[in-house]
Amino acid sequence: MIVSDSYFTIGDLHIRSGKPCQDYSIARVMEDRAIAIVSDGCSSGGLVDVGARILAHAMLSSYIEHQAVNIVVDTLRKMMRLEWEDMLATLVYVYIEPSCSRLVFFGDGSAVINYVDHTELILVKYESGAPYYYSYKLSNNYDDYLTMQCQKKISVMTCIDSNLTMKEITPEEASSGIFIELEDNLVSVTIFSDGISSFTNVDWMEACEELTYFKNMTGEYLKRRMARAIQDYNKQGIKMMDDIAGASLYNMR
Amino acid sequence: MPKLADMDTTNIGGSNFTFSSTKINHLGATEYSLVTIAVDVTGSVEDFADSLRQMLITVVKACKKSPRAENMLIRVIKFSSSFPNGVEELHGFQLFKDIDPDKDYPALHCGGMTPLCDACFSSFGAMNDYGKKLVDSDYLVNAIMFVITDGEENASSASMKMVQDEAKKGVSGEILESTTSVLVGINATKSSGSLNAFKDAAGITQYVDAGDVTEGRLAKLAGYISQSVSSTSQALGTGGPSQNIQATI
Numbered sequence: 001m002i003v004s005d006s007y008f009t010i011g012d013l014h015i016r017s018g019k020p021c022q023d024y025s026i027a028r029v030m031e032d033r034a035i036a037i038v039s040d041g042c043s044s045g046g047l048v049d050v051g052a053r054i055l056a057h058a059m060l061s062s063y064i065e066h067q068a069v070n071i072v073v074d075t076l077r078k079m080m081r082l083e084w085e086d087m088l089a090t091l092v093y094v095y096i097e098p099s100c101s102r103l104v105f106f107g108d109g110s111a112v113i114n115y116v117d118h119t120e121l122i123l124v125k126y127e128s129g130a131p132y133y134y135s136y137k138l139s140n141n142y143d144d145y146l147t148m149q150c151q152k153k154i155s156v157m158t159c160i161d162s163n164l165t166m167k168e169i170t171p172e173e174a175s176s177g178i179f180i181e182l183e184d185n186l187v188s189v190t191i192f193s194d195g196i197s198s199f200t201n202v203d204w205m206e207a208c209e210e211l212t213y214f215k216n217m218t219g220e221y222l223k224r225r226m227a228r229a230i231q232d233y234n235k236q237g238i239k240m241m242d243d244i245a246g247a248s249l250y251n252m253r
Numbered sequence: 254m255p256k257l258a259d260m261d262t263t264n265i266g267g268s269n270f271t272f273s274s275t276k277i278n279h280l281g282a283t284e285y286s287l288v289t290i291a292v293d294v295t296g297s298v299e300d301f302a303d304s305l306r307q308m309l310i311t312v313v314k315a316c317k318k319s320p321r322a323e324n325m326l327i328r329v330i331k332f333s334s335s336f337p338n339g340v341e342e343l344h345g346f347q348l349f350k351d352i353d354p355d356k357d358y359p360a361l362h363c364g365g366m367t368p369l370c371d372a373c374f375s376s377f378g379a380m381n382d383y384g385k386k387l388v389d390s391d392y393l394v395n396a397i398m399f400v401i402t403d404g405e406e407n408a409s410s411a412s413m414k415m416v417q418d419e420a421k422k423g424v425s426g427e428i429l430e431s432t433t434s435v436l437v438g439i440n441a442t443k444s445s446g447s448l449n450a451f452k453d454a455a456g457i458t459q460y461v462d463a464g465d466v467t468e469g470r471l472a473k474l475a476g477y478i479s480q481s482v483s484s485t486s487q488a489l490g491t492g493g494p495s496q497n498i499q500a501t502i
Contacts, residue, residue, distance in 0.1 A: 219281020224391035
């Protein structure tokens with residue numbers, strides 16, 4: 001049996017600037033599969049809080065109904081009279097199925113993958129601060145994306161048992177999506193937006209571990225853990241500067 | 254009522270007092286208010302025992318309708334010197350959806366003397382112990398308790414010091430976000446002075462005189478309790494107790 005949960009909340013910068021939370025997450029378990037999705041809107045975009053939600057729900061709907069994501073997104077965007085700058089949001093998702101389980105990054109974010117015998121922490125980082133947004137694919141705006149990169153690095157950092165490795169990838173490779181196959185002995189996988197790296201003076205790996213230190217897996221387990229971790233950080237004077245979204249799937253063997 | 258296998262039984266501190274509670278892995282929300290109602294079932298309340306039972310049923314039914322019902326756990330205990338340790342649970346901490354008060358609340362059989370300290374120790378202690386367990390598992394928790402009596406303390410095994418220590422834990426805010434405690438006197442006008450003094454000594458938040466027992470008064474008491482419970486639940490996450498709990502009924 002798989003259980004799931006999701007949580008998102010606004011960061012300090014947006015509270016101070018009067019902007020809404022532009023991160024969104026959702027997770028769903030079906031009879032034989034499950035999916036968790038995170039979407040992070042570009043703060044210099046348009047109505048990206050709405051765009052992030054549309055993108056996440058379009059991905060969910062496409063997954064459930066086996067439809068093409070781009071058709072669902074474009075249909076919703078036009079019905080709501082949104083522009084492409086309103087859709088500038090990352091899309092990170094993970095699905096678990098009997099035959100395969102996969103983690104996918106369009107844009108930046110991180111993941112904590114717990115296997116029976118080890119844990120992997122993954123961070124996808126764009127040095128340009130301008131990650132690949134799924135809407136570039138849908139609006140054929142590849143040139144904009146390339147220009148924003150300014151030849152800066154895109155890296156995939158992986159930490160397994162305290163061993164950190166880094167792999168650089170090209171903008172072209174990032175735009176095709178970063179696909180990571182998950183192993184069979186999976187216990188849980190939790191994905192985060194890049195807000196995971198925005199806790200002042202807290203390393204992304206430490207934040208990943210703190211935000212997934214689950215006490216029990218009943219009901220709103222991710223909400224409890226993330227809310228408590230952020231509250232505890234606050235008490236220590238650690239601010240969460242950016243919005244954060246998390247979504248999790250747990251395999252109750 | 255939930256199955257026994259879904260409940261834990263725990264000793265309060267190092268004492269012989271116990272309480273039962275829903276197992277944490279059955280609690281799916283992010284936050285809970287713990288509600289305790291302790292009802293005097295000594296000999297002197299026999300004449301209105303059925304009215305007290307109806308009052309309890311009214312409270313539970315009102316709370317079941319609250320939009321916050323899924324975020325509240327209630328424990329109901331009876332107190333009298335006829336029980337071991339002066340206290341007997343009607344039921345431990347349970348979700349309101351798991352209680353059918355018409356079926357689960359039998360007639361109250363009355364007798365014995367008034368172990369008020371036992372009732373308060375059991376109430377505070379259970380809320381503190383269970384509350385800590387929930388907080389340690391990342392739940393956000395606050396608490397409210399009502400001890401309803403018509404008489405003065407005269408038969409407890411728990412000492413006033415034990416009550417004071419447990420009451421302090423709740424008030425300090427170190428375990429729970431907030432704890433509100435209300436001592437309710439019914440038919441207790443003559444004992445009002447003593448009960449006020451008991452409330453001060455024990456560290457209970459407030460004393461409320463519910464007046465003489467009439468159907469109307471008990472209905473008002475039921476309304477007061479359910480309204481206070483609702484206000485407490487809405488205050489979760491604000492960092493302090495509800496500001497909306499009335500000082501009188």
